Amino acid sequence: MxxxxxxxxxxxxxxxxxxxxxxxxxxxxxxxxxxxxxDAAQLQQLLEDAEELADIRAVDAAWEETEALGEEPIPWDAVKRDLGLAP
CATH class of the missing domain: 3.40.1620.10 (YefM-like domain)
Structure with a gap:
């Protein structure tokens, strides 16, 4: 350093x-x-890593909220069917 x-x-x-x-x-x-x-490339990598970490934390928080509320997650296949993206 x-x-x-x-x-x-x-x-x-x-x-x-x-x-x-x-x-x-x-x-x-x-x-x-x-x-x-x-270095500019190192800064760019750090910013991308920080964004990825924020996304991971958001997913973790969503799972915790789902568990705290006693809800069941909706299966991905059901979501695709409801949106007309799957047969």
């Missing part, structure tokens, strides 16, 4: 970007991390 003070980062932006392709570079203020520079 690389860390650099914001005041020093101003003069080294190009090298910070190069370093960030390998690992995140944390920008600090008063020795505390306040921001990070990361």
């Amino acid at each position: 690389s860390q650099i003070a914001i005041t020093d980062a101003r003069a080294r932006l190009a090298s910070i970007i190069d370093d960030a392709r390998l690992e995140p570079v944390y920008l600090t203020r008063r020795n505390r991390p306040v921001a990070a520079v990361i």
